Amino acid sequence: MPLLVVGSVALDSIETPTETRENVLGGSAVYFSYAASYFTSVRLVGVVGDDWPEAHTELLRSRDIDTAGLKALPGTKTFRWRGKYFDDMNTRETLDVQLNAMGRFDPVLPDEFRRSKFLFLANGSTDLQLKVLDQCPGASLRVADTMDLWIRSQPEQLSELLRRIDGLVLNDSEARLLTGDDNLVRAGHKVRERGPKFVVIKKGEHGAMFFSRHETYVLPAYPTARVVDPTGAGDSFAGGMMGYLAEQDNFDPRTLKEAMAYGILVASFTVEDFSLDRLRKIERADLEHRMEEYRRMLSF
Amino acid sequence: MPLLVVGSVALDSIETPTETRENVLGGSAVYFSYAASYFTSVRLVGVVGDDWPEAHTELLRSRDIDTAGLKALPGTKTFRWRGKYFDDMNTRETLDVQLNAMGRFDPVLPDEFRRSKFLFLANGSTDLQLKVLDQCPGASLRVADTMDLWIRSQPEQLSELLRRIDGLVLNDSEARLLTGDDNLVRAGHKVRERGPKFVVIKKGEHGAMFFSRHETYVLPAYPTARVVDPTGAGDSFAGGMMGYLAEQDNFDPRTLKEAMAYGILVASFTVEDFSLDRLRKIERADLEHRMEEYRRMLSF
Numbered sequence: 001m002p003l004l005v006v007g008s009v010a011l012d013s014i015e016t017p018t019e020t021r022e023n024v025l026g027g028s029a030v031y032f033s034y035a036a037s038y039f040t041s042v043r044l045v046g047v048v049g050d051d052w053p054e055a056h057t058e059l060l061r062s063r064d065i066d067t068a069g070l071k072a073l074p075g076t077k078t079f080r081w082r083g084k085y086f087d088d089m090n091t092r093e094t095l096d097v098q099l100n101a102m103g104r105f106d107p108v109l110p111d112e113f114r115r116s117k118f119l120f121l122a123n124g125s126t127d128l129q130l131k132v133l134d135q136c137p138g139a140s141l142r143v144a145d146t147m148d149l150w151i152r153s154q155p156e157q158l159s160e161l162l163r164r165i166d167g168l169v170l171n172d173s174e175a176r177l178l179t180g181d182d183n184l185v186r187a188g189h190k191v192r193e194r195g196p197k198f199v200v201i202k203k204g205e206h207g208a209m210f211f212s213r214h215e216t217y218v219l220p221a222y223p224t225a226r227v228v229d230p231t232g233a234g235d236s237f238a239g240g241m242m243g244y245l246a247e248q249d250n251f252d253p254r255t256l257k258e259a260m261a262y263g264i265l266v267a268s269f270t271v272e273d274f275s276l277d278r279l280r281k282i283e284r285a286d287l288e289h290r291m292e293e294y295r296r297m298l299s300f
Numbered sequence: 301m302p303l304l305v306v307g308s309v310a311l312d313s314i315e316t317p318t319e320t321r322e323n324v325l326g327g328s329a330v331y332f333s334y335a336a337s338y339f340t341s342v343r344l345v346g347v348v349g350d351d352w353p354e355a356h357t358e359l360l361r362s363r364d365i366d367t368a369g370l371k372a373l374p375g376t377k378t379f380r381w382r383g384k385y386f387d388d389m390n391t392r393e394t395l396d397v398q399l400n401a402m403g404r405f406d407p408v409l410p411d412e413f414r415r416s417k418f419l420f421l422a423n424g425s426t427d428l429q430l431k432v433l434d435q436c437p438g439a440s441l442r443v444a445d446t447m448d449l450w451i452r453s454q455p456e457q458l459s460e461l462l463r464r465i466d467g468l469v470l471n472d473s474e475a476r477l478l479t480g481d482d483n484l485v486r487a488g489h490k491v492r493e494r495g496p497k498f499v500v501i502k503k504g505e506h507g508a509m510f511f512s513r514h515e516t517y518v519l520p521a522y523p524t525a526r527v528v529d530p531t532g533a534g535d536s537f538a539g540g541m542m543g544y545l546a547e548q549d550n551f552d553p554r555t556l557k558e559a560m561a562y563g564i565l566v567a568s569f570t571v572e573d574f575s576l577d578r579l580r581k582i583e584r585a586d587l588e589h590r591m592e593e594y595r596r597m598l599s600f
Contacts, residue, residue, distance in 0.1 A: 089482065182388045203506065206520075207518075223516055257600040258600050295600075298519070298599075300557040300558050
């Protein structure tokens with residue numbers, strides 16, 4: 001099944017303890033789309049500026065990602081993010097954000113996109129996420145990400161969003177912020193009780209937790225000795241997870257757990273180089289190989 | 301097989317965000333022994349002062365823990381530790397340490413104890429750990445814990461220790477400190493390359509990682525909504541792990557992974573109340589029940 005994603009498309013500048021890269025391809029919808037493209041066709045909705053290199057669009061198209069919803073706004077620049085990672089590579093600081101075109105993003109979905117059954121609302125304001133939901137009344141699986149910024153600034157819209165989606169993906173610090181509870185098991189269920197059928201808490205290098213009415217579980221990250229740039233790990237995780245669900249056209253508990261594992265594995269490749277550089281070198285078979293190792297790791 | 305442990309025996313005062321307890325039973329060798337007692341008989345070596353409540357010794361004896369090596373030093377008090385946990389319950393601050401009897405601890409093992417095949421060197425100075433090793437030349441599995449204090453203050457002794465033990469257990473920040481490497485996968489193997497056949501890195505609420513020449517894996521913590529007091533979680537983990545190995549009288553890779561899982565599960569009970577209060581209420585069957593859930597959690 002085709003998978004719709006709406007989110008940011010960016011040019012990122014990344015500083016790690018050992019290396020810096022300027023204006024590389026990034027953004028939540030980009031990482032998500034590329035990660036999902038191992039499993040299913042993707043429909044991307046986003047906005048860029050005049051400075052957007054056409055080669056980036058071609059790269060996405062080469063992966064069966066439909067870019068009909070990727071609009072260039074004349075007279076604007078593409079969204080820019082600059083971040084710096086600390087030595088542990090699990091914490092970072094945002095040095096600069098230039099919203100540019102993203103500040104004027106008002107997603108109007110192509111008709112065909114509105115009929116998507118699988119929908120992911122990646123990083124973007126909650127207002128904007130609600131506007132997308134309005135345009136996709138027939139979606140069978142609606143999952144959203146959120147961020148500290150929106151938890152603080154749009155609490156009422158977020159409450160509405162939680163009532164209207166099937167799943168929420170957020171990171172550990174955001175789950176604590178949203179619920180005021182430092183225990184992640186309790187926090188996960190507290191978020192779930194506000195609406196979504198399931199909640200996923202991303203823990204970076206420590207893996208991800210899943211919460212539904214009848215299930216609570218945690219899957220560890222795949223241990224990699226080569227963490228070059230963690231940017232996009234969370235979006236890659238979501239892309240792998242949603243991509244697998246769309247491929248299976250199913251989201252029963254068993255498929256959801258497999259999807260979590262695929263998300264974790266795609267993310268484990270993403271962090272092994274800057275931008276999409278590592279993902280560009282792998283194929284589905286590499287994911288399956290790592291999945292075999294991962295299953296073996298968790299068997300005893 | 302009987303399992304020998306040498307380490308601290310303490311009276312702890314614990315401050316959590318919601319509750320405080322004064323002078324409760326604690327210490328690395330105590331948590332370790334009690335956790336191991338679900339699996340095997342234990343031989344405890346430690347030191348206490350005049351203020352040691354005899355009831356604590358009786359409690360340990362009731363669990364088939366041989367306290368012939370627990371010496372009371374007249375004119376001293378028992379080792380005291382006071383710590384405070386922050387809201388996330390995963391970080392803590394030591395408020396006060398009174399070494400007392402522990403400062404004069406010079407372990408001389410009973411003859412029978414010296415013939416133990418399974419040996420764990422819990423928290424204590426590296427000098428002291430080496431003295432114990434000298435007394436147990438015939439041990440078939442020698443595993444040690446270490447701490448930031450000894451990594452900083454006894455680096456040469458620690459190098460010798462690493463060459464003489466089969467396994468080292470330490471937490472994530474200590475592994476980073478010992479190797480200067482923030483990536484835990486690399487850090488684990490760097491420690492292993494200094495001597496031990498295997499290394500275990502404890503990650504608190506995020507589980508534990510295992511490193512041998514041919515294996516690298518991570519097992520998540522069992523997710524519990526009820527974290528009352530994390531004190532002793534790491535020692536309980538080691539006790540569950542070593543206890544299971546001693547019970548099986550085996551430490552092949554498969555048994556080691558099962559042992560890691562048992563360690564994680566004993567620790568998941570320990571944190572659910574202060575001191576040994578939660579462990580005192582559970583039996584082996586409760587561990588097996590949680591093990592079934594844990595295996596199911598990691599299967600997909």
